[in-house]
Amino acid sequence: MAPDGAMNWTGGPDGLRMVASEVAALVRILGAFSRRSIAADTLDDVGSHAVPVVLVHGVLGDATNFATLRRYLAGHGIRRFSSFRYWPRLDYQRLAARFAAHVSDVCRETGATQVDVIGHSLGGLVARYFLQTGDARLVRCLVTLGTPYLGSTNPPQEVSIFAEHDPIVPPPVDRVRRRAHVVDACGHLGLLTDERALAAVVRYLSHPTVVVRRVPSRAA
Numbered sequence: 150m151a152p153d154g155a156m157n158w159t160g161g162p163d164g165l166r167m168v169a170s171e172v173a174a175l176v177r178i179l180g181a182f183s184r185r186s187i188a189a190d191t192l193d194d195v196g197s198h199a200v201p202v203v204l205v206h207g208v209l210g211d212a213t214n215f216a217t218l219r220r221y222l223a224g225h226g227i228r229r230f231s232s233f234r235y236w237p238r239l240d241y242q243r244l245a246a247r248f249a250a251h252v253s254d255v256c257r258e259t260g261a262t263q264v265d266v267i268g269h270s271l272g273g274l275v276a277r278y279f280l281q282t283g284d285a286r287l288v289r290c291l292v293t294l295g296t297p298y299l300g301s302t303n304p305p306q307e308v309s310i311f312a313e314h315d316p317i318v319p320p321p322v323d324r325v326r327r328r329a330h331v332v333d334a335c336g337h338l339g340l341l342t343d344e345r346a347l348a349a350v351v352r353y354l355s356h357p358t359v360v361v362r363r364v365p366s367r368a369a
Contacts, residue, residue, distance in 0.1 A: 166334035167314040170343060177342050181216035188212035190231045192259050197226030198354065200289055201255050202265045205233045205248065205272030207295075214269065214341055221347040227354060231255050231264075233272075241274040248275050249283045256287060263289040265354050269341060270295050270318065273309075280304040290357050292350050294340040303327045308353045310346050312336050 181187060188211070192201055202222070204215045212232035219230055233251045235244055255264055266288055268276040273296025280288055281304060291307040295318045303309060308328045311320040312335035320331045330349045332340065340346045 167312075167336045167339070170334065170339035171336040177217055181213040184213065184216070187216045187219070188232055192229055192231055192255065194228040196223070196228035198229065199261070200263060200265050200354075201229045201231055201259050201261050202227060202267060202354070203231050203233055203252060203255060203276075205266065205268040205276055207270030207272050208239060209237055210269060210272070215267070217342040218267070218347055218350065221344070222351060222354075225351045225355070227351065229259070233275075235275075239271070241271055241278055244275045245278040245282065248279050252279070252287050263287055265290040265292075267292045267350060268294065268296060270297075270337070272296070277304060277307065280306065290354055292353055294346065294350075295337045298325075298327070300325055306357075308349075310340060310349055312340050312343075312346075315340075 204212065206212055206214050212234050233248055235247065238244065252264055256262065264287060266276045273293030276291055277293065280291060285304060288306055291304060293307060293309045295312060295315055296309060297318050298309065298321055300323050302325060310330045310332065311318065313320060313331050313333045314335065315337045317337045332343055332346050335343050335346065
């Protein structure tokens, strides 16, 4: 986004790739919607990553939106998932109270002392608000995908992943210190399926102390 708030996109190869990415992501998301089993909790499947991962979809989303991400993470030994579901609503502060109960239930069911959280769009706001107002010790890592931000420091557990050409939540231009990736030639839905974004999620969950950097473009 340009400093004056205008969208800093005039088309070109990256813009065309973003459009193609969004269309492909939408097709995948719609195709997964009817297959409810792919969104089932798998807390008994420990794999090589013992920390349970709680997934939080966006305001008009669904737990099946994470089908591609779950498949990618499972290929890297991260297979212990639980989905926090909610009806479309914008009051993330109230949703955070329900989310806190969900996290507690996951910890009680699995015996884990902490969870990792991945939130897309409004889902990231729900998780972030919980960390800022609840028992943040229950969350080891938070990954937000295309989540709105304020001019304040994010929780220390959070890594924010933004899409360069996201018209809904463009990458930040403020000077607030936050750990963030920006994925080139990608849009809001593409963050759920773009392999570069998914790889960044795996890197952070596997090595939370790794310094994050800008994700290179496909053409790089």
